[in-house]
Amino acid sequence: MAIQENGPNGLFKGKVGSIYGYELNGQNIIRGARNSNRKPPTEAMLMNQQKMKVANNFIGPIKALLQYGYRHLAPKGSRIGPFQLAQRHILKETMELDADCQYYVNVEKLFIFRGPLAPPVGCSVDKQGSTLHLKWGVMPHYADKIYKMNFAFFNMKDFIQLEIGPTEVSQGFCTIPLIGHFDVGIPIHVYFGIWDSYHDLLSDSVYCGIVE
Structure with missing residues (x-):
């Protein structure tokens, strides 16, 4: 059943016969039924499906970190949110093929945080x-106490941890206890970032490596 809104010239929503009506991005769309594709998928299509699956499996466990790190990048009123922006970054900028032509996410190219501030340097x-x-390098332009460090930790199993502003950038070092359950021997990936706590601005994250 279809619904005609605002008279004969109004928006048509729903299905009449083989015709579909709906609204997309503020425009009224009318289209015919899509024909089913009975052709076998090409190699390129299969590779793209594998790429999407790997990316989505990777994103799922760390979604909360990405929601925080990309929260300011989505334009107001846009249907594209932090998760979609992070997904786009992972698909376009981090995916690589191994020796067996299988896709994987290169964690060294991954940005957990995104923003306009200059990223930290000398991280260990x-x-x-x-x-x-x-530890990280002390930078003169981050001497004010409003500039704090952010840290993100995760493994590829079931552990994530986000530390927002535990210390000022000017301090150059800090210690943080790992919270929750994590299996010894499974590498934990570590990312550093800078946070302007007054204007709520971030830097791009820096991959610091792994600990076990």
Whole structure:
């Protein structure tokens, strides 16, 4: 059944016979029924399907981190949100093929945080027990106390942790305990970023490596 809104010249929504009507991005669309594609998928189509599957499987467990890190990039009123922007970044900028022609996400190219601030430099991390010892270079233009560090940690199983502003950039080091359950021996990926706590601006994240 279809619904005709605002008289004969109004928006037509629904199905009449083989015709569909709907609204898309503020425009009234009328189209015919799509024909089913009975052709077998090409190699390129199969590779693209694999790429999408790998990307979505990777994104799922760290969605909360990406929602935070990309929250300011989506234009107001846009149907594209932080998750879609992160997905686009992963698909276009981080996907690579291994020796067996299988897609994987290169975590060194991944941005957990995105923003206009200059990213941190000289980052390093060391793990002692369940505590991370984090260091970074002190930058003169981040001397004000409004500039703080953000950290993101995750493994490829079931562990994520986000630390927002635990210390000022000017300090150059801090220690953070790992919280929750994580399996020893499964690498934890570590990312650094800078946060302007007054204007709520971020830098792009920097991949610092892994700890086990």
